[in-house]
Amino acid sequence: MRRLVHLNGPPGIGKSTLAALYADRHPGALNLDVDAVHRLVGGWRDEELDTWPITWALVRAMAAAHLDGGHEVLLPQYAAGSDDITAVEKLAHEHGATFHEIVLLDERDAAIERFGRRARDSDDPWIRHHHRLLEQSGGSAALGAMYDRLVKALNPGAVQITCRAGAVEETYELLVRVLRGLSPG
Template identity: 30%
Template sequence: MPTLLLLNGPPGVGKSTVADALVRSRPGWVAVSVDEVKHALPTWPAEPIRSGLAARDTAASRVAELLDRGQDVVVDQYLARQDFVIVLERVARDADARFLEVVLTVDEATVAQRLGRRRRRPTRAEQVENDRFVNPGDAAALLASLAARRAEPGVHRVDASGPVAQTLRVLDALLAP
């Protein structure tokens, strides 16, 4: 049974970094980045809402295709609302796959610090564009926006304040059959 893992959390928490590390440590896993899809669209950044919705549709189709082939998939995306979570749950159910949502957590100071560092030295092209919409001063609001997701039954909260290897060990335990 394939698995669809949603790594949720505020910008700067390390979702993409953890997804990349997970894919490198688990052969057969594929990462699908909604941000990468969004930034490849001709409508981005002039139409951010339209681009974001189109990217989610494209990503969901790609995830469905991969799960149907029996591959495990990780999606890293900041989702304060449940709309796209429901889409991903449905995609997993339709593919007879296991769905896990993990909200990566860190404290406000760490989010602010990571967003500041990311602004100074982006490690991904999409960070430059995304950082036009968030800044270190938004850390408290970004964390608060995820309170409802963190409280949802079945959502796993994983502390991502330590080294990536530590976060991977926790995820490995959650992903065990």
Template identity: 30%
Template sequence: MPPTAPGRPPRLILLNGAPGVGKSTLARLLAEDRPLTLALDVDQLKHSLGGWEEDAAVSGQRARELALALIDVQLEAGKDVVLGQYLARTAFPEQLDAVAARAGAEFREFLLAVDERTLAARLAARVAEPETPEQAVNARLVGPDDAERLLASLDAMRAARPDMQSVDARGGLEETADAVRALLEGHTERR
């Protein structure tokens, strides 16, 4: 199958960051840049599993397995994938890297970075008025008081994944999207 653009292999783009920074919304926006790009939301997959709340850990693992299968099919077809997911452990990014490598795709990781005050404000807004069913569920699990802990977990992730590029996500969605686009266009080789 031909790649998504002449001379470029398909891309798997991981947008990591704390809950509430706009990962899923940004993934959908970036997916609009190229026809048939998949904006994948693992939380939506998890919440689509019947009885997922009975064992959230098992449901989360199953959702990631399903996500990997979808990503594999999409990349093999020569199409891009943009995935927004909060990840504080390295296992899933390592699996994503392996899926991309098997498909001859480029794997790019971005950390949507915000400060504690900004994150706490965004989490408070999401608790008050969730925009999606997934946000409503997550708002029960994570609130403004968790901002410091979430950011610390991402600092540890950044240390463990040195190729992950940070993007200032304190501004508006378009500004953040433009920053990610600029980084994507500035680097086209697989690492």
């Protein structure tokens, strides 16, 4: 099934968790977690070194190879800009795949709290690093602004799924039902 599914949503909402579950339960599907790829690039912790361009080049190449093989790609990544989403959609179409955007949302305050809880409860260097960067950028206010930008920029063609804290399996089942109803390409 040649399709690229962009799982969008605010930080800490469960995008990576759901993409990992989906890939585990659907052989051949690629969980192309941009954050996981970013950690593979030396220097990702260095605030003076911008490793995002090489990370995105790798992500595009991996997605292209997987789509060219006739497979499904899930891309769990926050994107509140139409240019970002358009670029991902263009990539899918360039490789003969359909594109679907699914946005995971919880109530604004709940989404902010979930990110904070994830950071407090984790010893993962990636999560701790990004929590620190976000705190330096304004903490909860910055997260709220990210949430607001996402909601304001929602693509009319995107499918929204309510993603409540602790409801991983229920949300996963909703995701699977939505994906079954979408054109496989």
